[in-house]
Structures are given as C-alpha cells and as structure tokens.
Amino acid sequence: MMSLPVLREMDKVVCLPRLSRVAVCGGTHGNELSGVYLVREMLKANKKVTDKDEDNSLSVTTLISNPLATQQCRRYVSRDLNRCFTNASLYGPVSDESPYEVIRAQELNATLGPKGSPEAVDLVCDLHNTTSCMGLCVIAYSDSDWICLQIFRHLKRQMPDMQVRYLNYAISGQEAYSLDTVGKHGFGMEIGPQPHGVVRSNIYTTMKLGVQHMLEWVRLFNSGTVFEGGPVDVFTVVQNIDYPRDPETHDITAAVHPQLQDRDFCLLRPDDPLFQTFSGETLRYHGEESLYPFFINESAYYEKNIALLLARKHSVMVPAIGRSRSTEEGHKNMI
Amino acid sequence: MMSLPVLREMDKVVCLPRLSRVAVCGGTHGNELSGVYLVREMLKANKKVTDKDEDNSLSVTTLISNPLATQQCRRYVSRDLNRCFTNASLYGPVSDESPYEVIRAQELNATLGPKGSPEAVDLVCDLHNTTSCMGLCVIAYSDSDWICLQIFRHLKRQMPDMQVRYLNYAISGQEAYSLDTVGKHGFGMEIGPQPHGVVRSNIYTTMKLGVQHMLEWVRLFNSGTVFEGGPVDVFTVVQNIDYPRDPETHDITAAVHPQLQDRDFCLLRPDDPLFQTFSGETLRYHGEESLYPFFINESAYYEKNIALLLARKHSVMVPAIGRSRSTEEGHKNMI
Numbered sequence: 001m002m003s004l005p006v007l008r009e010m011d012k013v014v015c016l017p018r019l020s021r022v023a024v025c026g027g028t029h030g031n032e033l034s035g036v037y038l039v040r041e042m043l044k045a046n047k048k049v050t051d052k053d054e055d056n057s058l059s060v061t062t063l064i065s066n067p068l069a070t071q072q073c074r075r076y077v078s079r080d081l082n083r084c085f086t087n088a089s090l091y092g093p094v095s096d097e098s099p100y101e102v103i104r105a106q107e108l109n110a111t112l113g114p115k116g117s118p119e120a121v122d123l124v125c126d127l128h129n130t131t132s133c134m135g136l137c138v139i140a141y142s143d144s145d146w147i148c149l150q151i152f153r154h155l156k157r158q159m160p161d162m163q164v165r166y167l168n169y170a171i172s173g174q175e176a177y178s179l180d181t182v183g184k185h186g187f188g189m190e191i192g193p194q195p196h197g198v199v200r201s202n203i204y205t206t207m208k209l210g211v212q213h214m215l216e217w218v219r220l221f222n223s224g225t226v227f228e229g230g231p232v233d234v235f236t237v238v239q240n241i242d243y244p245r246d247p248e249t250h251d252i253t254a255a256v257h258p259q260l261q262d263r264d265f266c267l268l269r270p271d272d273p274l275f276q277t278f279s280g281e282t283l284r285y286h287g288e289e290s291l292y293p294f295f296i297n298e299s300a301y302y303e304k305n306i307a308l309l310l311a312r313k314h315s316v317m318v319p320a321i322g323r324s325r326s327t328e329e330g331h332k333n334m335i
Numbered sequence: 336m337m338s339l340p341v342l343r344e345m346d347k348v349v350c351l352p353r354l355s356r357v358a359v360c361g362g363t364h365g366n367e368l369s370g371v372y373l374v375r376e377m378l379k380a381n382k383k384v385t386d387k388d389e390d391n392s393l394s395v396t397t398l399i400s401n402p403l404a405t406q407q408c409r410r411y412v413s414r415d416l417n418r419c420f421t422n423a424s425l426y427g428p429v430s431d432e433s434p435y436e437v438i439r440a441q442e443l444n445a446t447l448g449p450k451g452s453p454e455a456v457d458l459v460c461d462l463h464n465t466t467s468c469m470g471l472c473v474i475a476y477s478d479s480d481w482i483c484l485q486i487f488r489h490l491k492r493q494m495p496d497m498q499v500r501y502l503n504y505a506i507s508g509q510e511a512y513s514l515d516t517v518g519k520h521g522f523g524m525e526i527g528p529q530p531h532g533v534v535r536s537n538i539y540t541t542m543k544l545g546v547q548h549m550l551e552w553v554r555l556f557n558s559g560t561v562f563e564g565g566p567v568d569v570f571t572v573v574q575n576i577d578y579p580r581d582p583e584t585h586d587i588t589a590a591v592h593p594q595l596q597d598r599d600f601c602l603l604r605p606d607d608p609l610f611q612t613f614s615g616e617t618l619r620y621h622g623e624e625s626l627y628p629f630f631i632n633e634s635a636y637y638e639k640n641i642a643l644l645l646a647r648k649h650s651v652m653v654p655a656i657g658r659s660r661s662t663e664e665g666h667k668n669m670i
Contacts, residue, residue: 040586041613073637131530195466195530197634201593201611251375258536276536278376299532302408 014146015324018222019122019185023061023112024211026127028082028179029300030069033199034191034207035127039064041208058222060215061121065108065179068100073197075300076101082126085181087174090115105179113182116173123147124183125214127207130192131299133262135163136210139188141176143168143234147185149318150227154217155210162206165265167294167311168236189214193262196299226322235265235292235311242305244275244283253277256297256307264294268310275307349481350659353557354457354520358396358447359546361462363417363514364635365404368534369526369542370462374399377546393557395550396456400443400514403435408532410635411436417461420516422509425450440514448517451508458482459518460549462542465527466634468597470498471545474523476511478503478569482520484653485562489552490545497541500600502629502646503571524549528597531634561657570600570627570646577640579610579618588612591632591642599629603645610642 024042026035042062064070066081077100084090084105090113094103113120128139136159138152149166156164167190173181180186189210194203221227243252254275255261260268268274269290275283291310295301359377361370377397399405401416412435419425419440425448429438448455463474471494473487484501491499502525508516515521524545529538556562578587589610590596595603603609604625610618626645630636 037587037590037613131533193530195528195533195634197531197637198466198632199587199590200596200632201590202596204590204613205593205611252372252534255372255534255536255539258540261535261537276540278372278539297533297535299530302532 012319013226014319014321016147016321017122017325018323019147019218020057020222021059021061021121022123022125022215022218023063023121023183024125024127024215025063025065025179027067027070028065028126029075029080029128029196030066030071031073031075031196032127032129032194033073033197034129034194034204036064036070037199037204038127038207038211042211058215058219061112063108063111065126066101066104068104075196078102081105082179083177085109085115085179086177087115089177108179109182115182121183122185123218124180124186125211126178126180126186126188127211128188128190129194129196129203130190130295131195132264132295132297133193134190134264134294135165135192136206137165137167137188137190137294139167139169139180139190140186141169141171141173141178141181143170143236143314143316145185146318146321147221148187149232149316150221150321151187151214151217153227153230153232153318155213158213158216159206159209163265166232166234168234170236221321221323224323226320229318229320231315232318233313234316235294235313238291238310238312240306240309241274243302243307244277252302254281254283257282260293260308261297264296265292267291268293347654348561349654349656351482351656352457352660353658354482354553355392355557356394356396356456357458357460357550357553358398358456358518359460359462359550360398360400360514362402362405363400363461364410364415364463364531365401365406366408366410366531367462367464367529368408368532369464369529369539371399371405372534372539373462373542373546376543393550393554396447398443398446400461401436401439403439410531413437416440417514418512420444420450420514421512422450424512443514444517450517456518457520458553459515459521460546461513461515461521461523462546463523463525464529464531464538465525465630466530467599467630467632468528469525469599469629470500470527471541472500472502472523472525472629474502474504474515474525475521476504476506476508476513476516478505478571478649478651480520481653481656482556483522484567484651485556485656486522486549486552488562488565488567488653490548493548493551494541494544498600501567501569503569505571556656556658559658561655564653564655566650567653568648569651570629570648573626573645573647575641575644576609578637578642579612587637589616589618592617595628595643596632599631600627602626603628 026039079099079101081101090109140148152166244254254277257273257276259273272285274285293308296308361374404411414434414436416436425444475483487501579589589612592608592611594608607620609620628643631643
C-alpha cells in the first residue's frame with residue numbers, strides 16, 4: 001500500500017454493494033497471449049478460488065473465453081467474439097450453423113450473466129493485448145461507474161512506474177458489445193505493445209500485477225475499506241480514422257507516420273503528420289480539434305478500417321466509495 | 336556512394352557472370368506486411384522493369400509469393416510456403432488434394448527456377464519481417480556466395496545507421512527449404528521488429544532502402560564495377576532452443592526472460608537468464624559455449640518449438656569480385 005490519505009469529513013461516501021463474484025477472462029482474442037497464459041497460470045493454481053476469510057467470501061472465476069481461437073492462436077474463428085455481447089446478439093436465435101463465437105457468447109452469458117440481470121457476476125475483468133504502445137488501459141463503457149474508476153485509481157497508485165489510463169467508450173449498455181459488459185461492472189484490461197501471437201515477459205508481468213491489484217482492491221472494498229474520492233482523467237472516444245486506401249482494391253496505401261507511431265495518448269494537433277504513403281509522401285491530420293490518439297496501428301483493426309482512434313480528455317470527480325450495509329465498519333480503513 | 340577505396344593491385348578479382356534476372360518476392364509469409372506493401376508498390380510502378388541502358392539489360396521480377404495467405408493476412412494457408420522448396424518437395428508428385436503451398440512452390444519454381452538449373456533467375460531476394468529485434472539480416476545458405484556477401488557489404492556501407500548482419504544457415508542446396516534457394520544466388524532480407532499483420536513506416540522504409548541498394552549493387556556489378564574484398568562477420572546457425580513446456584499439455588510455461596528479450600545478437604553466456612516462468616522463476620542458459628542469440632521470441636516460431644536460435648560468429652574473407660567476360664571494362668569503376 002503506497003499511501004493512506006485521510007478521508008476528509010466533508011467527503012460524502014457513496015455506498016455500493018459488495019462484489020462477491022468476480023470473473024477474470026483471458027483469450028477472448030485467442031492470439032493475445034498475456035491473458036491466455038495468465039488465466040492458465042491462475043487456473044493451474046486454483047480452478048476456483050474461494051476466499052472465506054474475514055467473513056467476506058469472494059469467488060473468482062477464471063476462464064478462457066474463446067478456447068477454439070486460443071487453440072489456433074487466432075483472434076477468432078468465425079467472428080470477433082468481443083463484438084458478440086450486444087443484447088441483439090445474445091438474445092437472438094442460434095442454430096448449429098451459427099458462427100462459433102455467437103454460440104460461445106451465449107454460453108458465456110449463461111455462465112457469467114445474464115447481462116443486465118441481478119444474477120450476473122459483480123465484476124468482469126477481461127484481459128487484452130494490443131500491438132499499440134498504450135501501456136495499461138482500463139477500458140469501460142462509462143465515466144460514472146465508480147467501481148471501475150476506483151479500481152483504476154488503485155492500479156494507478158499501485159503501479160507508479162506504468163502508464164495507466166482510463167478509456168471510456170460512450171456506448172449504451174444494450175449496444176455495448178464486449179464481454180466485460182456481461183457483469184454488473186466490467187472493464188477490459190488492455191496492455192501493450194505486444195505483437196499478437198507473442199508473450200513478452202514485461203507485458204505478462206504487468207498484467208499479472210494489474211490483476212493482483214484489482215483483486216486486492218475488491219478484497220479491501222469487501223472488507224469495508226472506504227476509498228477516498230478525487231479527480232480522474234478520462235479519455236472518451238470521439239472518432240476513428242481509417243488508413244488511406246486504394247479506391248479500387250481497398251488496399252491501404254500508407255502506414256502510420258513514423259512521428260505518430262508509438263505516440264499513443266500524445267496530443268495530435270491539426271496539421272500534425274498522420275500517415276506516410278508507401279511512395280514516401282506525408283499526409284497530415286486535417287481535424288479541427290486537438291485530440292488524443294490511441295490504438296495507433298493496432299494489428300487487428302486493419303480489417304475494421306481503423307488506423308487509430310481519437311479521444312477527448314476530461315476530468316471526472318470520483319466520489320469516495322465504500323461497501324453498503326456496514327458503514328461504520330467501512331470507515332475503519334481509509335485509502 | 337559512400338567511399339571509393341582504391342583496389343590494391345595484389346587483390347585477386349574473382350570474376351562472376353552478369354546478373355541479368357533478379358526476382359524480388361514479398362508475401363512469402365502473408366502476414367509479413369513490409370514486403371507485401373513494398374512489392375505491391377513496385378508492381379504499381381512497373382509490372383516488370385527492363386533496364387536497357389548501358390548495354391546491360393536487367394530484368395526485375397516482383398511478385399507476391401503466397402497470394403492466398405496474403406489476402407487472408409496469415410503466414411500460410413495449409414503449410415509454411417518457405418519450407419516447401421526442398422528438392423523432395425519441388426519434384427514430388429502433386430494432386431488436387433496437395434496443400435496449397437506445395438502446389439504454389441512448384442509454380443514459383445517453374446517461374447523463377449527450376450532450382451539448380453541454368454534457367455533459374457540469377458538472384459532471388461525474398462522479403463521477410465520478424466517480431467524479433469533483429470535489424471536487417473541477409474539470410475543465406477552459404478558463407479562463400481560472394482554475390483550475397485558483396486551485396487551484404489554494400490547494404491552495410493550504404494545503411495550506416497542500421498544494424499545489418501549476415502546469417503548463414505549451413506544447409507546443403509537440395510535440402511535448403513526456402514524460396515530464395517530457387518535462384519542461382521538468393522537470400523532472405525529479414526527486418527524487425529515488426530508485429531505480423533502490421534506495417535510500421537520505419538521498417539517499411541528500411542526494407543525499401545535495402546531493396547534499392549541491392550538493385551543498385553546489381554546494376555553497378557553488371558556495368559563492370561569491381562568491388563573490393565574484405566572481411567565479413569558471418570553468424571552461422573548452431574542450434575535452437577525451445578520454450579520450457581508442460582510435459583502433458585505441451586503448453587509453454589515460460590516467456591523469454593526480460594533481460595534477453597530484444598537483445599538479438601548480444602552474446603549469451605553460460606548462466607545468463609534465458610526464460611522467466613509464468614510463476615516468476617528465472618531459468619538460465621546451461622550451454623557451455625557463449626553464442627549469439629537471434630530470432631528471440633519470433634511469433635511464428637512458437638509452433639516450430641523455437642524460442643530462439645543461437646549462432647557462432649566467425650570472420651570470412653570475401654574476395655574482390657567483378658563481372659566476367661569484360662575484365663578491362665570492369666576495372667573502370669572500383670568500389
């Protein structure tokens with residue numbers, strides 16, 4: 001624990017229910033190997049850890065989300081699994097001919113959800129890697145999920161040597177498409193750069209620490225610790241930019257500019273270099289607003305027509321939070 | 336041209352036939368994108384460049400070796416194409432049920448070869464990328480192919496800011512398995528680090544320069560330039576090392592150690608860290624000889640049970656070379 005700032009009396013503590021069931025998922029994309037090997041390592045240690053100490057049972061489920069794609073070391077077999085968790089996809093009809101991932105998403109929804117129901121697990125942490133130079137990102141669909149935001153604050157405090165950022169995809173719950181939306185709370189833990197199909201020790205270790213600190217936070221929260229509030233920088237996705245492409249073949253005709261490559265979360269200003277064509281010409285950013293680029297040159301996004309995404313940064317005031325139904329006990333520890 | 340050292344009189348010039356037909360191949364592995372986009376760019380510029388100036392025609396053929404894998408952005412569809420050029424595979428029977436790459440290898444052998452015959456193209460330069468931090472490597476099957484070694488010397492001179500190395504896989508011609516063995520001379524131009532399925536501007540530009548300098552060298556050679564001899568460091572492959580694996584599942588149980596990762600061609604000494612297990616333990620190199628590691632943590636080699644390769648470094652004295660059958664003209668330029 002790094003520091004224990006004193007909770008100020010005027011801080012209003014938002015009380016939230018205990019998080020009894022947490023899921024840690026890897027291999028949602030079968031070639032993002034840090035999560036695959038971390039989940040396998042956790043499964044080896046314990047198929048299901050049930051922590052009964054301090055009268056606060058915490059059940060941690062670990063699973064490989066897409067076993068078939070993981071076995072083949074591919075992102076997916078038929079369809080990107082992490083786009084199959086919209087309500088429309090989860091509750092649509094399936095048959096033997098449905099894509100593997102659509103069927104698997106419904107299975108995962110039965111195991112961890114149902115999405116949006118009281119039976120859903122309390123928290124899903126879905127592990128991802130990116131080829132982009134993004135450090136560790138907590139990716140959620142909200143800038144007002146205090147659980148996710150406080151976990152983010154905890155990771156940032158506990159991993160001071162790491163770039164840790166909070167990304168908000170402002171999409172409504174029903175339309176939100178990723179596995180982590182099946183839980184009552186959920187986020188993607190995205191770490192890079194790491195080529196797909198590769199596990200790098202430094203990235204694996206960062207992810208392992210990230211998961212340990214996340215679970216540590218949940219245990220502290222469940223045991224009654226109150227976490228102080230404070231401001232958080234949130235990057236909210238605004239738009240994405242595709243590669244320049246040949247109008248006939250649809251092949252890309254330029255790569256991300258060397259001055260932009262690996263500069264995720266460094267402000268991109270109007271007229272900054274954006275692409276370098278394969279014949280050597282520089283193409284510039286013609287947007288009117290300075291924005292923060294991320295997922296720059298992510299391998300899996302070529303087929304999605306995304307060369308990079310752009311976000312606006314704003315500050316969100318996160319309230320102090322504690323566990324509901326035992327407030328007096330909750331104040332015994334303050335973080 | 337960087338320097339024009341005077342050819343010493345005692346240098347014996349080895350005279351070799353002109354290189355009239357050169358092939359530049361990309362997409363032998365369909366997800367190694369620098370070569371794919373460079374070849375497409377060259378094809379766009381000229382389907383086939385025929386250079387008739389100075390009475391020295393040079394025909395440069397550019398092609399995508401594995402169009403189906405390139406289209407799917409995969410290394411291969413059925414089998415690694417760059418292992419299909421042994422004599423046994425090239426001259427074995429095929430049917431409609433043969434793997435796509437076996438058939439494609441025979442097609443390429445008909446276009447660029449036949450391997451080992453007088454009809455084969457004079458030089459094949461096959462473009463590759465690696466996730467390993469290897470800089471630019473000329474990979475050949477010989478430490479006495481003076482054409483390849485002199486091209487390597489030219490690249491090293493012309494690209495002083497780049498790490499350029501010469502790798503020798505000591506395998507006999509018939510058993511040599513890669514596309515570049517179809518030509519009378521041939522080498523792989525391997526550049527990294529670049530994740531597969533990604534094109535990075537810096538790596539693309541390095542490859543483009545490498546190919547330009549290679550073709551420039553061929554034109555100089557054909558026009559009668561004599562290239563001085565000198566010593567070359569050659570890395571000859573000695574052995575490879577697999578990841579530690581679970582004896583039952585065969586899953587890897589460790590990643591390359593963070594102190595070894597990205598340290599390709601830095602001497603690995605007995606007892607140096609080699610792997611870090613997923614539970615955090617350091618495993619050390621137990622070899623008796625200090626050797627040079629390369630292809631450290633190459634994505635495509637997980638399935639080949641190779642975590643890294645090891646090479647011995649030795650110095651080869653490359654003779655001065657010039658074009659045969661016009662020696663007096665050959666001496667008019669000296670490099």
